[in-house]
Amino acid sequence: MKLDPARYARLSALLDEALELDASARAALLDALRGEDATLAAELAALLAADAAPQPLIDAPLVLPLTAGTSMHVAGERVGPFRLVRELGRGGMGVVWLAERDDREVRQQVALKLIHPELDSAFARHRLRRERAILARLEHPHIAHLVDVGVDARGSPWLALEYVSGEPITDHATRRRLPLARRIGLLIDVCRAVQFAHARLIVHHDLKPSNVFVDAHGAVKLLDFGVAALLDPAADAGDAAGPGVASGVTPAYAAPEQLRGEPATVASDIYALGLVLFELLTEARPWPPGQRPRDPAQAPPQASRMVDAARRRALRGDLDAILAKALAPRAADRYASAETLAEDLQRHLTRHPVLAHRTSRGYRARKFLQRHRLGSLAALAIAAAVLVGAAAALWQARIANRQAQRAEAVRNLLVSMFSIADPDLNRGREVTAAELLGEAARRAALAPGSDPLLAADIDATLGTLARRIGDYPTAQQRLRAAEAALAGAGDAAAPALLQVRLDLADALRLNGDPKAARELLAGLAAQLARTPPPVHAQALATQARVLAQLGELEQAERDANAALKLDEASGGAAAIVRDRNILADLSYARGDFAGAVQRFEQVLAAQRALHGDTHTAVAQAQQDLGVALAGAGRYDEAIAALASAHALYVRLLGTEHPAVASVLVNWGGALRQSGQLDAAEPKYRAALALDEKQLGADHPQTLLALNSLATVLTQRNRDAEAQALFERVLAGNRRVLGERNGQLVPTLISLGGLAFRRGDYAGAVARYREALAIADAALGPGNPTSDIARRGLGYTLAMSGDPDAGLPLLREAWEHHRARHGERHPEVIIFGSSLAQVLAGTGKLDEAWALARSTHAAALAILPAQHPFRAHAGVVLARIELLRGDLDAAGALVADLRAAHAVDYAAHAAAELELLDLQVRAARGDRDARMQLRERGAALRAQLPPLLRTQR
Incomplete structure (x- = not known):
């Protein structure tokens, strides 16, 4: 059957x-x-x-009989990088093995989860991939994390999980005869782990003692997210179990609504936590196995009635009330979150009033007296102690209530902000993410009360949301407010404060202030050295991105590798992919496009292993790979990868999501770099329209799309349109970021280039000087952005007739860039050919020739024939060969340039190449060329910058 x-x-x-x-x-x-x-x-x-029945290892599985001849996994077999040691257990569709990785550098034991060979099916693979995707989102010290993923020789997926050598939480408590407070402390740790999952919209769905282990060090570890549910309704489409008990849940630990076949919710996990707590406290289940009442609405018995008289007093009162609230038949009557359950248990341990207890003045006074017994011994002071105690207990109860309400308040605020998306209120108008965030900020400001921790929670949440939608100034503002609130909250808030500061450093980086981000991270160094490895790794990863923005690529790579080492030892799979992605970005920044392609291909494979083929992380990895392929000159592959990323984004997010606009910009960039300007422009325009609609005119992503459109219009010689768009970008960035932000520099450089193209050298010099001053101030001297501005300024000064002023700037920029990137980098090539051109124009022919030859060789090695930087290197070397009298070399270079049709490196490029061609042919004795040179030479020279007009 x-x-x-x-x-x-x-x-x-x-x-x-x-x-x-x-x-x-x-x-x-x-x-x-x-x-x-x-x-x-x-x-x-x-x-x-x-x-x-006694059975050999390769006999029938627990669920269905094996087909004769089916191959089973055996000890010693290799699965991916792991060697199977022994079987740990079976259940559902899977088999879990203890496995080892021993590759000399890393020795590691894992719990390797495999699909049972006989039960391998599309459904089983879907479930395992789903568990993989869920675990990738969970990196917490009390959750067994995902170590690695892969596919075995049969093509079935496998998961390598952290191996926890321990025992179920109830067995641990009973065997060690743990005191009541220690048992409650273990359950509090479980609650924190469950809350972490809930905050990421994940419900465990099957919490029970056998899924909560305690390791050899006494730390709890939450296991088995194999039947976990996502609170995102779309994410679990197709997984419904139909009528009856919810699929995958253990009936003895199911909540009443799960027994009715309803979907699991946060409240369902709260109920299961209550049952685990019940067993921890009583060493028994509320009902004997198989005797649970058929009516799910029937509440379990009081725990204090299930134990002997010696323990009854400890459970009666607060703990009975906490269990009653956690195990309420109606989901709405339970704790609002695992965090509030943990906080109530903590309040019980510290003898503060618990929220589950119906508080009265007498109850609060008793709790006060329990905490301060010595102060109430004198008979004459009893009445005063009761009065003072009641007042103090009332104050403490209010604090406790506020703490319990913090999580609820944050949730209510973030839910309420979406009321502006109600079609009855906005009359059908589409509401952007930025408007939703603004509404949340407005409601937060109007919210009553002055609890600083509540304010910090809200500000930190809004800051994170703002950062994710690209509103970096708002993110910075909100995170600074959260930082200020948490800084005065004492040691208990230290972990939250550290996380806010790490998020703030990333927001500063994204907002164009990497110097401030570096200073903030430097101030956290001592604290980070004492943090858990995943947190330290996150800080190193953020620092690597900051240093890359500052041009310190070698140190950035060291930090990224250090983060990767930490995460490979103790982090999760998602963090490992993050670190590898940063290393791929650094390869691209160094101009190692082949290395970047290889690394991004590995990232893409890892994202597919984590998430399957249809996930936004896969689309992002495809996009990153496409950009790297374009950098490597593999334009057809780049365009295909970006088209695939676009299609996947549209499939997952629809046509109106900002991520779709982002990939359109990069798709347009690959088309532009390949010379397909007519095809690139519509991509940029579509991205711009989408960004303006969804994000607003001044959003950084909108301004990037506008800047990209202006760039392609410049290449299409539509300078007036490009000028207007660049001016809009500059004005928008100044409105949002201020007058001296580093994000202004690229646009100022572009405007300087446009001024140069139209012969407005004074205007170009002014733009370049402003760009250089802002870059030096915002990013520090010697950064790569400053060197790009310095090259533009030096080249403009030299070409406009002041080579003595321009040459030192050009040389400095080239030397910095060459030291930073090496010879074979596109920007080093254009810097070198520019310097060689000016050297030749000032009579330094030997130095110019040596530099031009090495630069041209690098261009031939890494740039496609149509690339404008390669064209410029060829024109410069051809001019120098002509000046040296090597007509054959000059002629060959000119012929190659004409064949490549690549003359768009400057407005005067066509005139320069035509003049050079006529001069080479005339020098070889071509009478027709000599005649054309006499007739048209003056007109062609007039189109060149002043320094080039005088060259013969």
């Missing part, structure tokens, strides 16, 4: 539960199941009988 997935999942969950019970409890479970579903009970009984 073939089981449908929902029935199979329930049978598998029942089997897992039954295998944990003794013989009498199993019998009770089967009896109860027969009254509900006799067929399912018979199937479960058969499986239990099969499991009890």
Whole structure:
């Protein structure tokens, strides 16, 4: 008989539960199941009988019989980089092995999860890939993290998880006879891990003692997200189990709504936490196995009634109330979050009033007296102590209530802000992400109360949201407000304060202030050395990005490699991919386009292994690869990769998402670099229209699209249109970022280039000087952006007739860039050919020739024939060969340039090449060329900059 997935999942969950019970409890479970579903009970009984029979390792699996001849995994077999050691357990569709990686540099044990060979199916693979995607989002010290992923020899996916050597939390507590406070402390740690998952819209769905281990060091680890649910309704489409108990959940730990077949929610996990807490406190379940009431609305018994008299007093009161609230039959009556449950347990441990208890003045006074027994011993002081105690307890209860309300307040605020998207309120007008964020900020400012931690939570959340949608000034403002609130909140807020400061450093970087970001990170160095490795790795990764922006590529690479080493040892798969992505970006920044392509291909493969083929992370990786391919001159592949990224973004996000506009800009860039200017312009215009609609006219992404459109218009010799667009970009950046922000520099450089093209050398010099001053101030002297401005300024001064002023600037920029990037980098090539051109114009022919030859050789090695920088290097070398009298070399270079049709490096490029061609041919004795040179030479020279007009 073939089981449908929902029935199979329930049978598998029942089997897992039954295998944990003794013989009498199993019998009770089967009896109860027969009254509900006799067929399912018979199937479960058969499986239990099969499991009890002695079987060799390669015999039948726990769920379905193997087909004869099916290959099983065996000890010693290699799966990816791991060697299987021994089987740890089976359940559902999977088999978990202890496996080892031993590659000399890294020795690591993992729990390797494989699909059972007989049960390998599209459904099973979907479930494992889904678990992989969920685990990639969970990096927490109390959650067993994802180590690696891959595909085995049969093409089935596998997961390598952190191996936890320990035992279930209830067994650990019982065997070690842990005191009550220690048991509660363990459950608080579990709550924190569950809250971390909930904050990422993930519900565990199957919390039970066997999925919560305690390791050899006494730390809890949450396991098995194999049936976890995503709170995003679209993300779990197709996974519904149908009527009856929710798919995959263990019935003994299911919430009432799950028993009714309803989807799992945060409240369902709260209920399961309550059941685990019940077992920890009583060493028994609320109901005997198989005897849970059929009515899901029936509340469990009080824990204090399930224990002996010695323990009853400790459970009666607060703990009974906490359990009653966590195990309320109605989901709405339970704790709002795992965090509020943890906080209430913490309040009980510190003898503060708990929220679950119906507070009265007498109750609050008793809690005060419990905390301050010594102060109430004198009989004459009892009345005063009660009065003062009641007042103090009232104050502390209010604090406790505010703490419990913080998470709820943040959630309510972020939910309420979406009310402006109500079509009845906005009359059908589409609402942008920026408008939603602005509404949230407005409501936060109007929110009553002055709890600084609540304000910090809201500001930090809004800052993170602003950073993600690209509103970096708002992100910076909100994160600074959160930082100020947390800085005065004491040691308890230190972890949150550190995270806010790391987020602020990234926002500063994105907002064009990497110097401030570096200073902030430097101030955190001592604290980071004492933080858990994943946090330290995050800081190193952020610092690597900051240093890359400042041009310190070698140190950036050291930091990125250090982050990767930490994450490979103790981080999660998502963090490892992040680090590798940064290293790929650094390869691109160094001009190592082949290395960048290779690294981005690895990132793309890793994202596909983590998320499958249809995920926004895969689309982003395709986009990054496309940009690197374009840098390497592999334009057809680049355009194909970017088109694929665009199609995937549209499929996942629709046509109106800002991510679609981002890939359109890069797609247009690849088309532009390949010379397809007519095809590039519509891509830029489509991106610009989308960004303006969704993000607003002054958003950084909108201004980038506008800048890209202006660039292609410049290449199409539509300088007046380009000038107007560049001016709009500059004005927008000044409005948003201020007058001296580093983000203004690229646009100022572009405007300087346009002024040079039209012969306005004074205007060009002014733009370049402003760009250089801002870049030096914002990014520090010697940074790559300053050198680009310095090259533009030096070249303009020299070409306009002042080579003595321009030559030192050109030489400095070239030397800095060559030291930074090496010889074979596009910018080093244009810097070198510019310097050689000016050297030749000032009579330094030997130095000019040597530099021009090496520069041209580098251009031939890394740039395609149509690239404007390669064309400029060829023209400069041809001119110098002509000046040296080597007509053959000059002629060959001119012929190559004409064949490539690449003459768009400057407005005067066509005139310069035509004049050079006539001069070479005339020098070889071509009478027709001599005649044309006499007739047209003056007109051609008039189109050149002053320094070039005098060259023969």
